[in-house]
Amino acid sequence: MSTALLAWYDANARVLPWRVPPRSDERPDPYRIWLSEVMLQQTTVAAVKDYFATFTRLWPTVEALAAAKDEDVMARWAGLGYYARARNLLKCARAVAERGGFPDTVEGLRALPGIGPYTAAAVAAIAFGRPETVVDGNVERVMARLHAVQEPLPASKPVLVAHAAALTPEARAGDYAQAVMDLGATICTPKSPACGICPCRAPCKARAEGIAAELPRKTPKKPKPVRLGHVFVIRREDGAFLLERRPDRGLLGGMLGWPGSDWGEAPEFAPPVAGALEEVGEVRHTFTHFHLILRVHAGRVDGAAPDGLGWQRLSPAALPTVMRKAYDLAATSPALNVAGD
C-alpha cells in the first residue's frame, strides 16, 4: 500500500512553494514547513499561496518573524481567517528563536503554541524525516474509504488514526504523509472520487462496495443562527479612520475593526463620536457558527477618539474580511466621499 502510494507520489507530487520535490537531495527548511502547515490548517492551498509568498519575503527566517511587530503580522494575516493562528504563530516563532531553532521531535514540537497533533507530526515527518503518523482530513477520508469505516466522524477518529499508523512506513514518512494528502486533494476527493485512476483502488473496500463517495460519514452539524450588528465607518478630514484593536481573545481577536454594537438579536447601538452619520446599507458575512448581517453607518466627523479607539491611516488589506466588506460598502457611499478628495 504505502509502496504503491510512494511510487504514485514520485510521479505525481504537486509542485508547491513550501515543498521539496520527492527524491531530491535538498532538505526542507523547518521554518517554511512549519509556516505552511499553520497556514494550511483548515485552509485551502489556493488561499495560502499568496500569504506564504508574502510572509517568506518579509520574514525569511524564524528569527526575522520573531522580531516582527505584532500589528504587522496581524495585518499581513488579515483575510486568511482563524486569527488565533497568527497570534500563536508569533508566540511560537519567539519561543523557537529563543531556544535556537525548531525542536526535531513530535514531543518538542507539540509543546509549542499553535502546534497540535497534526502539525507536530507533519513537521517532524516532513522537515526531520521522523516516522510519525500524520492525520488530517485527507488521511481520515482515505482511511475511512480504504477500510470502509461506517462509523461517523468524529467518533471514528481513533479507528482512523490506528489505520493510518499501521500504514505509515519507517522510511520516507514525510513523503508518505504528503502522498496521502495529495491523493486526498486530487483523487480521493470528498464529493466524487476518481477511483478509476487511484493507485489504492485494489485494496480499497469502499471502492469495492461502491460507497466511496459516501465516506467518511459525519454527524450532522447544528444550523447557524443569524445575528445582527451595527458598525461605524468614520473618516476625519485628514483621511484618518476611527478604528479599534479587538481584544486578543475571541472572534477576530487581535485584529483591527470598526467600532459598533454587540452582535445579537436586536443590539443597542450608538455612534462613538457625535456628528452627521447615515446608514449606507448592510453587508452579510458567514462565520464558522453564525450568519451576520452588519448595518453600516458612515460619515465624516472630527473629534477626540473615545477610550479604546484611535484615529489612524487605513490600509483596507489589513482588515479582516467582514470589516473590509463594511469598508468597501462605506467607501462607495457619498457619506464618506473617499474618492472625492
Add this chain to the structure above:
DNA sequence: AACGCGTGGAG
C-alpha cells in the same frame, strides 16, 4: 468533550 474560531470556492 464539545464548542468557538474565518474565509472563499465548489457544487
Add this chain to the structure above:
DNA sequence: TCTCCAAGCGT
C-alpha cells in the same frame, strides 16, 4: 441561495 468543506487548535 445554501451547504459543505480545506494540511486543526485551544479551552
